[in-house]
Amino acid sequence: MLLSVPCSMENAMRATLKEVDSRGRLVLPAAWRRKHLHSSKVVLRVGEGIIEIVPHVEVDLTAYSDAAKVPVKSDLADWRRVRRDLRKS
Numbered sequence: 001m002l003l004s005v006p007c008s009m010e011n012a013m014r015a016t017l018k019e020v021d022s023r024g025r026l027v028l029p030a031a032w033r034r035k036h037l038h039s040s041k042v043v044l045r046v047g048e049g050i051i052e053i054v055p056h057v058e059v060d061l062t063a064y065s066d067a068a069k070v071p072v073k074s075d076l077a078d079w080r081r082v083r084r085d086l087r088k089s
Contacts, residue, residue: 028053
């Protein structure tokens with residue numbers, strides 16, 4: 001049995017009753033998979049009495065590598081001196 005309850009808000013979630021097999025598996029809707037699932041991994045957010053499924057998004061951390069501003073006057077090639085300067089400040 002499949003039950004769908006539409007909500008009145010434009011971007012609101014829609015509640016759907018789905019079957020869960022004896023191993024705890026369920027089928028994600030094909031339209032949602034095509035639109036949001038770009039890898040085979042999802043993030044499960046588990047709360048008290050609720051589980052939310054969110055697509056896993058890879059984050060490019062190299063975009064943030066030069067973003068840090070550090071007040072160090074030492075030569076960055078000498079990491080021991082840089083570490084010492086950072087501990088002082």
